[in-house]
Amino acid sequence: MRINLYVWRQAGRDKPGRLVNYSTDDVSSDMSFLEMLDVVNEGLIVKGEDPIAFDSDCREGICGTCGFLINGLPHGPVRGSTVCQLHMRSFRDGATVVLEPWRAKAFPIIKDLVVDRSAFDRIIQAGGYTSINVGGAQDANSILIAKDTVEQAMDSAACIGCGACVAACKNASAALFTSAKITHLSLLPQGEVERDTRALRMVERHDAEGFGSCSNEGECEAVCPKEIPIRNIARMNREYFRATLLRGR
Ligand code: SF4
Ligand code: FES
Helix, strand or coil: CCEEEEEEEECCCCCCEEEEEEEECCCCCCCEHHHHHHHHHHHHHHCCCCCCCCCCCCCCCCCCCCCCEECCEECCCCCCCCHHHCEHHHCCCCEEEEEECCCCCCCCEEECCEECCHHHHHHHHCCCCCCCCCCCCCCCCCCCCCHHHHHHHHHHHCCCCCCHHHHHCCCCCCHHHHHHHHHHHHCCHHHHCCHHHHHHHHHHHHHHCCCCCCCCCCHHHHHCCCCCCCHHHHHHHHHHHHHHHHCCC
């Protein structure tokens, strides 16, 4: 099949960027989207040109490394899927496809489709962990947790930190990502001890990194490849409010 690609090319953060056209006939509908880009890049390398920079690692939807805008949609047209899980059969023969990096002040461009998502790491460093001593591994049934609660916690833990929620949001808010981490830990007994400091520190780090506030647009939930629900943001707000009351802030 033939694909008419327009790709954002930008050599670095302070360099000017532009969309560059690459057309290719060498595409099979069975290829993954990233395999199609690999083919385009092999052609560029053979011609002595700079290959398109994009992130990927696991290529099976679990690591959160990949991600860019495809025709304006984070991760492309298939709901609940990452770029690396997308296949060329989702596009018609002769389609025009525009690729751009995540656009957010807190995600500065490194090169082409690659952005710096270390702001997410710093939000996790602010409180997305448990530092209490929980002893050795327990028998599976020795800490009883209600089934609904544990399922909510595990669904929140499914966030892969890809950043699509930020890219989709008109406020460039990372509220869905931050709330997934806060929800995951606040629902489990191991996370209870540091519950208040975690909510305060992670929300304040989120704001300090330059992400915007949530205004309930729901774009984040619509594009999240792990379908993290927006109700987690309501939980995060309650956790933060509770912590400020308890701390008298
Ligand atoms: S909440 Fe969803 S879109 Fe946002 S970082 Fe996590 S997996 Fe990606
Ligand atoms: S490369 Fe790991 S989720 Fe896409």
